[in-house]
Amino acid sequence: MSKSKHILIFRLSAMGDVAMTVPVIRALVSQHSDVKVTVVSRPFFKPFFEGIPNVSFFGVDLKRRHKGLAGLWCLYQDLKKLDVDYFADFHNVLRSKIVRTFFKLGGTPVAVLDKGRAAKKELTRVENKVFKPVQSMVENHLNTLRKLGFDVSLDNPTFASVPPLLPELKKHTGEKDCFWIGIAPFAQYDSKVYPLDLMQEVIDILSERERSKIFLFGGGEKEIAMLNQLKRDNYNVVVIAGKVKLNAELNLIQHLDLMLSMDSGNAHIAAMYGKKVITLWGATHPYAGFAPFNQPMDYCITSDREQYPLLPTSIYGNKVVEGYENAMRSIDPLRVVDKIVEVVNEETK
Template identity: 50%
Template sequence: MEQTSKHILVIRLSAMGDVAMTVPVIKAMVREYPEVKITVVSRGFFQPIFANIPNVSFYTADVKGKHKGVFGLFKLYKELKKLHIDVVADLHNVLRSKILRFFFFLGGYKIALIDKGRAEKKALTQGKIFQQLKTTHERYADVFRNLGYNVSLTQDDVLQPLQLTENSQTILNKTTKKTIGIAPFAAFAGKTYPVAQMEAVISKLADTKNYHIILFGGPADVAQLSTWEEAYDSVTNVAGKLSFQEELELISNLDVMLSMDSGNAHLAAMFGRKVITIWGVTHPFAGFYPFGQPKENALLADKEKYPLVPTSIYGNKYPEGYENVMQTITPEAVVKKIEEVLRNG
């Protein structure tokens, strides 16, 4: 039955990649139900992700400050109530969102929550099954369907490239060459390409003199990224130099993004950019593949040599001897895939 409610609260408090994966689903909702208003509650850092989606507002959850703990979440609930919410879509389903959800339940609100498929994912990582699981995008869409919105995703449910502002424009205007974004790090070692091999990729690309390479990363990555910036021509490190908004402007205008199974892959995909991903002890079958990307753009570790892959969903667990799974993906294979994608673009 179609839902007649007009204002949906969407809860997804973290992490960056998971928040970015909500975008195609929210875009589809706005496209199919233009009369509906959506308010996303998340960490304030993520606000720029939603800034250009019609009918979508953002509300900051300060979970380390005034919204910390049970009493803080009750305060957040009271603040959100004032927005005249009709129904609640919990796309996170963790302790914080459960507590917040409980307050809305007591308030008589209709609520739907994500089914994370924990049993299926456990079976995948423990070697009982090896097959494609439902994607996270579809799991998010199911939450809206359970609220009565028969939403369906299309390849067009992505954001338009952002207009470059002064800082981002300065970086992109350095050259007329094809721009390659590289995000070489991830939260866990199990899904981070070895530094020496990544340097070989950067070196080979730089040697062609055909590309401008832009390096993305977090505060902990700045030293290594700066070293590569100094060592190779046509390489620019933006980590620690730009605001998140300015990084999004660059990402949305890239020709291709090379990323681990991590947040930057999803940021590029939400803009419909071409994304190449490198996978170690995780695997696309778990449902975290970037939206709208061809399966052949995933470079996978050698499963014949490492038959237990995937060993975890998040890359934080792997058995002894699986430290080097990514070494089976050669720098030559990475460069070849990048050049193939650019050539066919």
């Protein structure tokens, strides 16, 4: 019996970026029966990979054991014990560069993610902008694996089967007897957040629809307080943030029929489970390669480039051009509702 080929995949953060590796890894082990994978990431993301055959998880301790340069040497020593055959750097940052160098010096074949920075710079620059799609991050991951000799296709992706709804969720959700919509209205940067007064309109209109229930996602006391304001007295709107842990939130997302999200982690988490995902875009744009996996482009609702021709102004949303602070106000709430209703109607045909 031939020995399994052991690939170590290194991606520490952020939430959405880690979630985007899941469909790739699921396809890799499905299409290569002789491959096993160890994902190296922050312990918080371990639930993303649970249940995928031949995939193990190694949680990095960046606060103690694996802190600093000496800690990264310790991390290399810990990982070397796993008998790794290949090292795939899906992150390509200073920490991963150091660890992969240790592996390379030790004779392990290494492949590195090409982030396509030049094309992204052309897309976001103010002058001589090249407004065309760059290669997606998912395709970049596939190319990294190809460098190691592993061809993987995502033409017909598979997703995890939906598990039973956790009992701890039922006291918040009730039994599923209608269409379930998730809404994640926040993002890391304000330039990616749909104005809350407009989001309020979206929620209020959707809540008037019979046989639908809306779940609001977020985190932290400030966001939870704002979510409770968005809920108002709508009986079929539930603030799930702060009430359950991550594993239960992931379980709920698997039972959603649709997720409305900003350009943020929740979009990618829902997409990795094969959910329908509608996203709203401000300073950023799906052409930058971060559109949710396996979603039609018309599910990405972007700010008006006729009114704001310099969009996108940023890859991650951390840069805003003066005068573009209100770009997302060019997205009409009725346009968002109409797209959700359209997708709901497609699902219920």
